[in-house]
Amino acid sequence: MLNQLERVYEKMRNKILVVGLGLIGGSLAKAFHKCGFEVHAHDINQNSVEKAIEEGIVKEKIEDLEDVEDEYAFSFICVPVLESIGILEKLSSKIKKGIITDVGSTKAQICEFALKNRISNFIGGHPMAGTEKIGYEYSFDTLFKGAYYFITPLDINEKTNVQKLKDLLNIIGCRVEEIDYSLHDTITGVISHLPHIVSAALVNMLNENSIFCKFAGGGFKDITRISSSSPKMWADISFSNKKVLLELIDKYIDLLINFKSNLESDNYNDIYSYFERAKSIRDKIVSDSK
Known part of the structure; x- marks a missing residue:
């Protein structure tokens, strides 16, 4: 016969709370529902x-987070990163037994907040999945299948909770990777955040000039597709990963300045090497991902 604590956990086991039903939150809700979980939002x-x-x-719809009860095995914070800490502060005052996690593209701020406030049931997370579309209407239950999903455990986390989160994410098809939260922000700065800034710069160069827009073909559309993502989300990400991005932008500017100098000097060999090295690295990335 189950004792009282066991009954509480049995009741919680299949309940998941999702805060924020955009593309990511909506896709999580659909994936968890498909796997038999009861989702509240x-x-x-x-x-x-x-x-x-x-x-x-x-x-079930949760009207006010102040009314949240401690009945969820997992709670996912799926809001823009600058809003995540406020949500975590509210949820952590209500949810003590279940695991709280987030999906933000940056991890340092929220993880350091959790450390400072000893929120031991918070485990940072970030799915490397998404599209340029925004909103629940574009969500789908297979978004995370085969995608890398970073989690950033802290020393204050219980190992059993880390494993529970891993197991849950594996159920919906994620390839889970544990990583230090600072290293996470550097990696995503290079492979995700800086590319969004560059993509937006290329589009902004058009300045809505009709003749440029008219002839923008497949290559330009491919490299700038991500510029159709949420401006709010990417403004928040830029500020929350400010230190990393400032360093990366300087490095990127240096690359362009060097390219410009070689072009001005008619230095064909160095220009050729610039493109040759890029092709070699890009081909290896594509080959390794197959």
């Missing part, structure tokens, strides 16, 4: 939650 956009309830993805 909160979002300032009531239409998103109501749509998810109509579709049978979400069972």
Whole structure:
């Protein structure tokens, strides 16, 4: 016969709370629902939650986070990164038994907040998945299948909780990688955040000039596709990863200055090497990812 504590955990076992039903939060909700979990959700956009309830993805709408009960095995914070800490502060005052995690593209600020406030049931997370689309209407249940999903455990986390989160993410098809939160922010700065800044710069160079826009073909559209992502999300990411990005931008500027100097000097060999090295690295990245 189950004792009282065991009954509490049995009740919690299949309940998941998702705060923020955008592309990522909505896709998580759909993936968890598909795997048999009971999903509850909160979002300032009531239409998103109501749509998810109509579709049978979400069972219950949480009107106010102040009313959250300690009944969830996992709670996912899926809001822009500059809003995540405020949500974590609210949830951690209510949820003591279950695991709280987030999906933010930067980890240092929220992990350091958790350390400072001894929120031992918070484990940082970040799925390396998404599209240029935003909103619940573009979410789908296979978004995370085969995708890398970073988690950034802290010394204050219980190892059993880390394993529980890993197991959950494996269920929806993620390739889970444990990583230090500072290293995470450097990696994502290089492979995700700086490319978004560069992509936006290329588009902004068009300045809505109709003749440029008219002839922008496949190559330009491919390299700038990510510029259609949420401006709010990327402004928040830029400020939350400010230190890393300032260093990377300087390095990128140095590369362009060096290229410009070689072009001005008619230094064909160095220009050729610039493109040759890029092709070699890019081909290896594509080959390794197959």
